[in-house]
Amino acid sequence: MRYSLLSVLGQALRGQRDWTPQWRDAAPKPEYDVVVVGGGGHGLATAYYLAKEHGITNVAVLERSHVGSGNVGRNTTIIRSNYGLAGNIPFYERSLKLWEGLEQDINYNAMVSQRGVLNLYHSDAQRDAYARRGNAMRIAGADAELLDREGVRALVPVIDFDNARFPVKGGLLQRRGGTVRHDAVAWGYARAADGRGVDVIQNCEVTGIRRENGRVTGVETSRGFVGARKVALSVAGSSSRLAAMAGLRLPIESHVLQAFVSEGVKPLIDGVMTFGAGHFYVSQSDKGGLVFGGDIDGYNSYAQRGNLATIEDVMEGGMALWPGLGRLRLLRHWGGIMDMSMDGSPIIDRTGIEGLYLNAGWCYGGFKATPAAGFCFAHLIARDAPHPDAAAYRLDRFATGHLIDEKGMGAQPNLH
Amino acid sequence: MRIRCPYCGARDNGEFSYLGDAAPRRPEGMAAEPAQMFDYVYLRDNPAGAIRELWYHAAGCRSWLVVTRDTRTHAIAGVAAARDVALAREAGR
Amino acid sequence: MSTTTLTRLEGAGPAAAPPSALRLQPFRTVSGGLIDRCSPLPFSFDGRRYMGVQGDTLASALLANGVRLVGRSFKYHRPRGLLAAGSEEPNALVELRGGARREPNTRATVAELYAGLEAASQNRWPSLALDALGVNGLVAPVLAAGFYYKTFMWPAALWERLYEPMIRRVAGLGRAAGADDPDAYEKVHAHCDVLVVGGGPAGLSAALAAGRAGARVILVDEDFVLGGRLNAERREIDGSPAAEWLSATLAELRSLPEVRLLARTTLFGVYDHGAYGAVEREGDHLAVPPEHAPRQRLWRIAARQAVLAAGALERPHVFGGNDRPGIMLAGAVRTYLNRFGVLPGHSVAVLTSGDDGWRTVDDVAAAGGRVAAVIDTRAEAPPELRRRAEALGARVIAGGHVAGTRGRLALASVDVAGAGGRTERIACDCLAMANGWNPLVHLDSHLSARPVWSEAIHAFVPGPGHGHGPDAGMRAAGAAAGRLTLAECLETGGRAGAEAASACGFAAVAPAVPTTDPEGVAHVPLWRAPRSRGKAFVDFQNDVAASDIELAHREGFRAVELLKRYTTLGMATDQGKTSNLSGLGIMAELTGRTIPGVGTTMFRPPYTPVAIGAFAGHHRGRDFRPTRQVASHAWCVENGAVFVEAGLWRRPAYVPRPGEGDWMVSVSREVETVRARVGLCDMTTLGKIDIQGPDAAAFLDRVCANAIGTLPVGRCGYAVLLREDGLMMDDGTVARLGESRFVITVSSAHAAKVMQHLEFCRQWLWPGLDVRMASVSEQWAQYALAGPRARDTLRGIVDPDFDLADAALPVLGCAAVTVGGGIPARLFRLSFSGELAYEIAVPAGYGDAAWRALMAAGAAHGICAYGAEALSVMRIEKGYPAGAEINGQTTAGDLGLGALLAADKDYVGRLMKDRPGLADPDRPVLAGFHPVDRGARLRAGAHFFGLCATPSLAADEGSMTSVAYSPTLGHWIGLGLIRRGSARHGERVRAYDPVRGGDVVVEICPPAFVDPNGEKLHA
Secondary structure (H helix, E strand, O other): OOOOHHHHHHHHHOOOOOOOOOOOOOOOOOEEEEEEEOOOHHHHHHHHHHHHHHOOOOEEEEOOOOOOOOHHHOOOOEEOOOOOOOOOHHHHHHHHHHHHHHHHHHOOOOOOEOOOEEEEEOOHHHHHHHHHHHHHHHHOOOOOEEEEHHHHHHHOOOOOOOOOOOOOOEEEEEOOOEEOOHHHHHHHHHHHHHHOOOEEEOOOOEEEEEEEOOEEEEEEEOOEEEEEEEEEEOOOOOHHHHHHHOOOOEOEEEEEEEEEEEEEEOOOOOOEEEOOOOOOEEEEOOOOEEEEEEEEEEEEOOOOOOOHHHHHHHHHHHHHHOHHHOOOEEEEEEEEEEEEEOOOOOEEEEOOOEOEEEEEOOOOOHHHHHHHHHHHHHHHHHHOOOOHHHOOOOOOHHHHOOOOOOOOOOOOHHHO | OEEEEOOOEEEEHHHOEEEEEOOOOOOOOOOOOHHHHHHHHHOEOOOOOEEEEEEEOOOOOOOEEEEEEEOOOOOEEEEEEHHHHHHHHHHOO | OOHHHOOOOOOOOOOOOOOHHHHOOOOEOOOOOOOEEEEEEEEEEOOEEEEEEEOOEHHHHHHHOOOOOOEEOOOOOOEEOOOOOOOOOOOOEEEEOOHHHOEEEEEOOOOEOOOOEEEEEOOOOEOOOOEHHHHHHOOOOOOOOOHHHHOOOOOOHHHHHHHHHHHHHHOOOEOOOOOOOOOOEEEEEEEEEEEEEOOOHHHHHHHHHHHHOOOOEEEEOOOOOOOHHHHOOOOEEOOEEHHHHHHHHHHHHHHOOOEEEEOOEEEEEEEHHHEEEEEEEOOOOOOOOOOOOOOEEEEEEEEEEEEEOOOEEEOOOOOEOOOOOOEEEHHHHHHHHHOOOEOOOOEEEEEEOEHHHHHHHHHHHHOOOEEEEEEEOOOOOOHHHHHHHHHOOOEEEEOOEEEEEEOOOOOOEEEEEOOOOOEEEEEOOEEEEEOOEEEOOHHHHOOOOOOEEEOOOOEEEOOOOOOOOHHHEEEEOHHHHOOOOHHHHHHHHHHHHHHHHHHOOOOOOOOOOOOEOOOOOOEOOOOOOOOOOOOEEEEOOOOEEHHHHHHHHHOOOOOHHHHHHHHOOOOOOOOOOOOHHHHHHHHHHHHOOOHHHHOOOOOOOOOOOEEHHHHHOOOOHHHOOOOEEOOOHHHHHHOOOEEEEEOOEEEEEEOOOOOOOOHHHHHHHHHHHHHHOOEEEEOOOOEEEEEEOOOHHHHHHHHEOEOOOOOOOOEEEEEEEEOOOOOEEEEEEEEEEEOOEEEEEEOHHHHHHHHHHHHHHHHHHOOOOOOEEEEOOOOEEEEEEEOOOHHHHHHOOEOOOOOOOOOOOOOOEEEEEEEOOOEEEEEEOOOOOOOOEEEEEEEHHHHHHHHHHHHHHHHOOOOEEOOHHHHHHHHHHHOOOOOOOOOOOOOOOOOOOHHHEOOOOOOOOOOHHHOHHHHOOOOEEEEEEEEOOOOOOOOOOOEEEEOOOOOOOOOOOEEEEEEEEEOOOOEEEEEEEEEOHHHOOOOEEEEEEHHHOEEEEEEEEOOOOOOOOOOHHHO
């Protein structure tokens, strides 16, 4: 049933009785043209665009748990394209453009809300670095504004302008940035992919990648062997484990990143704001909770939970920036496992094993990339050639030195 | 998280900073090949399970430590001074 | 048994004639409870004034005054009253206090009453009784779970302009203060052998066992009175009222020196390796915290063992209209009766699925209330209980359920469907619901342990894998372990405490287990009424009804996490404490699976919401991070310096003189003074590392990319440090003080990182090298003295035995000298300005004196102090790269340092720097830039384009990294990175800066603008 106000009103009169599962709970068939491993946002988007853009519909998405059980449902829901390097900007700008038309495309309201992303700066050097970045964005056709202190005050009068250890001097604003209801992205893509014939297979864990004569022939799973001409890994957080099944070692470490939500309150801030002198960024969800986060905990982890030192660090940043937060209460904190790559940027590439494709290394930036990652990964899988917007995300760039290191932190994943 | 520094006792993880897997060995000397160095600098096993890893007691004695830890549970099986481990490694060469 | 047997533990003696205030509290009983009826406390709710008593919570005081309606639900704005009496309360959320201290979403059940307390209901307009958005209830059939995912999509533009702003306004709960929090918070570290979570019978027994053995014990309880449910039930221990056991136990615990009892303290999170987080509400029961006292205190507790004795939470029933004010948990009814002396209603009906709920009957009757009916959902009611209830005049219906409720803003009657299908209406103003208890497994699951299903109590209990081994031994006891009876609590608590203490090496024995009065625990839960009229709520606060769970099931959201996220079940401020299991139960019914087959949801910290201020402690405002002051700080303050934050350092940026209205005037004057005469600049922020040992030279040769080992004693050299990936880490200077002793100085920003790197190299890469190092950044104050008159000025403080002539101390020379009559100092002939210059280091304690002495000595030569700005201008004039160029993305080659790199030795970064992408001749490299129009201003961050190019990423040639107005040249100059820049001197390009509206034609030039041949340096 197509989703619309009319269908909802109609169902209201019928006790919401006629709705059917948003996607079929498919069972695996013996063979597919493409098996996408990972039923998160990226995997589902990949399957959707394979079907929609390339007409490849004999596709299965294998998910070891349920749809959206990984990072697509654990992030802080921010979308933006405020990157500074040529390898990144066109990709994230494509993503932002796909976000802008997503709901009508997939007939699912994911609440894409472009209320602005503001990065604060606290020194002249930071200002100049943001200018460099903002200029790169503008040159690439994205929007960016460099605000001074008064410009920031007009947007977020609530923060500390008077008594701060690191006074706010201004900010880089991308008005087209914002937030999206994260779970709905996974569900919307699952439903849309399903609608185009893709099998979304839940509770199906991949346990091996079968190869014959150097080419992939399918995957072993908890529900038996599933044959495939092409296997596409889209399992951020577990990329190393899956790649190891094909004998690959990756320039990736798994790290835990914590996220936080406060009790719901009436609107306090409109957009997303990041502190430039501490680890803290914040937005407010439509439900009223402040959604915030900071830095990764900093050590390898697959445990989906973090530690108190990091939590305190984030809250200290929050209170330093915005002393009015003191009496608001933290409702819940949780952790997600990030694929932290060696230069802070992702990989969308072939692997050297024929038929095996890799989408990985998203650090903490994977959510905003969801539509473009699916779009470009589908392009790569369908045509065996990288999409121009993702051409820099090569797996061999670490060997060749064509790094995409926005922060300049080098080959230490926990610093990106 | 609490890490038992061999010199300072059990301390909050906030006192330490993390480098990563202790397994990769730096290829030393002029004979080292770029491919070996690439492997050392960039590739990681990234295990889900036990890992020996390098931590630095930045806000303590400034010792580098080799911590054996399970990345699924964070349980720590042992901590040793990195220099002792490295000396033993050199001796065993 | 009557209420008079309940002994008062705190407050005044037995109540005499009720004071006048009590007559205003129509639901207050005459006696009993842990309240002091002689200490009335005035308070207000929604502007109306009421009277409560000492010992009340806001909830009990409201109930005593007959206030039933306390809030509105999130979505449908349905009228809501108290469901619970503790921290699990989903409905009674209020805005507590006012002004900058307003605390939205405060549960009335945990807000301790104080004189003058002000609270207001929230999320309603214009008033609680007449809430306009109550109309949402009428369109509830439309507002089913997830309706918003299917609507608001057309037209696309309206989502952000209309729909979403509307939703945001009506969503949210209370209003935040909107002003800076005026209260203070603090943090404390604590260590103990045994941490006991919960101060009920199990926790107290555990603390007693461990405390008697001599273990260091910390017991925390969220309540302001210890005792847990002993305070809420009328129970006997060893034949006496339980209160006697409680007061004796507390007295003994208080007498044990190693036992610390923390009431008002919530253990909110369990972290790895025995680390726990707790928050103590030090001042929340007062109108305003006392001066110099914190509002709350964050406890970081490192415990060797822990006993989880947090108790259990009662489950509500799910039936149509189960949210009407007056419908409460049975345990809460007993709490209000027995602890607070409040009758929750005049006529109480009890709805129970087990023996436990029947206890409410006696308690209501004992307090003088009428028991209208007991509805037992089991086919048979226990005969003995039935007889007693009927003797009290209650109607008893076995095998029945509640099929509907009536009453506008409060409960007036319930419709009860009997076993035979007949429905009868029973008038009552309170319905007590008992549907079994859920052990509080929350804290156990914080470390990712999954609880397991217990068929014995129809609830999840801590699983065998909990606690994660010896590092974080946590054992559950009492109701938290699913051992629900008082006898079991006392027994398992004592045993767990003894085991925990034994695990810490103490010889502990479990205390003798006292006897208790009998209690029945038989129970058959009913996850929802088979048939009922109206919305049957599962999650009260988020308005998730049984029909929403059916819809989720229909649409495929059957996995527990999907169910939760799609319906928002369990996502409210109570985090599903009263709703999760009902939700699972209904989904199990719909899918034909068992509850554990459907799954469990993981409980995330914090256990209850914690104020953000408490986590931050005193780290706010100017105390967010420490401030590091340079050695000349006092002089700079006295002389009106303008400071700049540089990391944790506060550095003087420039030192304006009277009449200099603009920073650029001051900075230019400082530069001109240095270039013409002499200036003094504080360089204390530099990282200084002392490196010693026979292998010190060999060590430095491995960590630096250029040759160091050949540096003669008494000389300084430039040091290039690469990361192992081949990019620049930092640059600095190395001074060889002796054959086996070096001091390396590195940039302020990288000091800690470089120290860590060098220790890594020493301890891990090359442990065989005989070398040691120490950071001496704090030990030495270091100043740059620069300008043609630098030597003359220096002469004024260096002791006369030392020759400062160029021949004795040439460029890059270094020497140990004494100053001011024997004070040891180090002198380096280093220049960051291109002038004749020295850096002089003195022991930090002499820093201030040395600075003043240098300023005095230089007075005759026209000295001025110069700050970080002038320093930066002069280094740009000389083309020296700094932080903006050594930004982690550049190689030594990019910065024109390629020729320095050694070819004949191995060093960190040697191999990786040669990767094609880093050795590409097309990379942007360092160059100088000056505006073709000499009046134009340059800005760092501008991108370079060919004069005819249209700006695009493909045409981008690099960017400006540093700019300065050069008073020496009289125009702006810049450093930047541009493709093949070193080969393009003289070429013109655009410096394009759209974010600031800039577009300037610049000429590429060599990066050294002033004295390119270094003649002044050698003066």
